[in-house]
Amino acid sequence: MWGGYTKVCSVRISALTILQLPNTKPEAIAKLLNIKEIYYEKAILDYDRGQQILAQHSDARLIEVPSHWNIPELHGNSESAEDWNRIKRTVLVLGVKKSLQCRPNCRSSDFVSPSHANGCAMACVYCYTARRKGYANPITTFVNIERVIAYLTRHAAKQGMKLEPNQVDPKDWVYEIGENSDCSVDAAICDNVKDLITTFRTLPNAKATFATKRVNRDLLAYDPQGKTRIRYSLMPHKMAQVVDVRTSSIAERIGAVNDFVEAGYEVHLNFAPVIYSEDWLANYTELFEQIDDTLSEKAKAQLQCEVIFLTHNEELHEVNLVWNPQAEEILWQPKLQEDKLSQTGGNNVRYARGFKGKLVKPFCDLLQEKLPYCNIRYAF
Structure with a gap:
């Protein structure tokens, strides 16, 4: 194991905790997750949520670690790239969130x-979160959700009412709750996402938002009352089959929009990443027509979108070559790309500025032609 610091042990779970277990996972989520190992910080045992999750996976092998962030056999082990998908399916990390801040x-x-979590059970080959943790990035769930919610409640109260509309929202301060994970999958682990959606329902000046590539219909029962905005990430089916690994199909995501609107969510679209290929505009034409044919008038009336062209990373490229080289033939195109320093200081690559300019305009023109009711919030 890890220099004597990792301990495999058993944990006593109370009968009361077992009675508080979340509902059984939907079949589609159950196929995505089959937890066999749980790495955990000892402090999670002091929280009801930590006890609940351990009880949910009572047959899992438990491995105590000093820190959820630094687990060399997961994050620093280059040999684990070959087990990329197995690790995402079978490993869970539990920790306590220490530092709390809202970033503008x-x-x-x-x-x-x-x-409230980071990492993901899905395996999109372009995912930026995998760059931060090295060769494996399974879900890490934070069990001290009450502290996160208390912080958010105080932060929203300090903002007061939003007096001037902006491109994010005309009325509410909007909080991204899924930057480092996919909330639709996180909701299958525990009730953190449900608790957050319930909290934002009570805040008079704020709403939650998250992007997702997984349809989890359990969320339909969360009663968001218009205070949570889901952004379904979409790309042409042909491309998604190669790069969106272990996600819901594009047809399933589009097909869920109407139901989630009826359930009280705002539902927008996230065309990201837009990946160039020789037939890319023809493929997006089919996608936009599929959206138009599927969405209800109610869904169309509230629809907005964002457009983000591909950003990639050399280190992630090297990892992907081990487990999904076919995808890298599409993503890694040095003749079309240039270096880009990310906001977090990482060295990434993007489509070269002159070339990218020739992509953004025809994409937006096509979108406005096919989906004239869909406001483009931003495109880059």
Whole structure:
């Protein structure tokens, strides 16, 4: 194991905790997650949520670690790239969120909330969160959700009412709650997402938002009352089959929009990442027509979108070559790309500025032609 610091042990779970377990996972989520190992900080045992999750996976092998962030056999082990999908399916990390802060944003939200989780059970080959943790990035769930919620409640209260509309929202301060994870999948682990949606329902000046590639219909029962905005990430089916690994199909995501609107969510679209190929505009034409044919008038009336062209990373490229080289033939195109320093200081690549300019305009023109009711919040 890890230099004597990792301990495999058993944990006593009370009968009361077992009675408080979340509902059984939907079949589609159950296929995505089959937890066999749980790495956990000892402090999670002091929280009801930590006890609940351990009881939910009572057959899992428990491995105590000093820190959820630094687990070398997961995050620093280059050999684990070959087990990329197995690790995402079978490993869970539990920790306590220590640092709480809201970071200002200006695109899909006004603020980025403190994380209730990071990592993901899905395996999109372009995912930026995998770059931060190295060779494996399973879900890490934070069990002290009450502290996160208390912080958000105080932060929203300090903002007062939003007096001037902006491109994020005309009325509410919008908080991104899923920057480092996919909330639709996180909701299958525990009730953190449900608790957040319930909280924002009570805040007079704020709403939550998150992007997702997974349809989890359990969320239909959360009663958001217009205070949570889901952004379904979409791309042409042909491309998604290669790069959106272990996600819901594009047809399933589009097909869920009407139901989530009826359930009280705002539902917007996130065309991200837009990936160039020789037939890319023809493929997007089919996608836009599919959206138009599927969405109800009620869904169309509230629809907005954001457009984000591909950003990639050399280190992630090297990892992907081990487990999904086919995708890298599409994503890694040095003749079309240039270096880009990310907001967090990482060295990434994007489509070269002159070339990208020739992509953004025809994409937006096509979108406005096919979906004239869909406001483009931003495109870059």
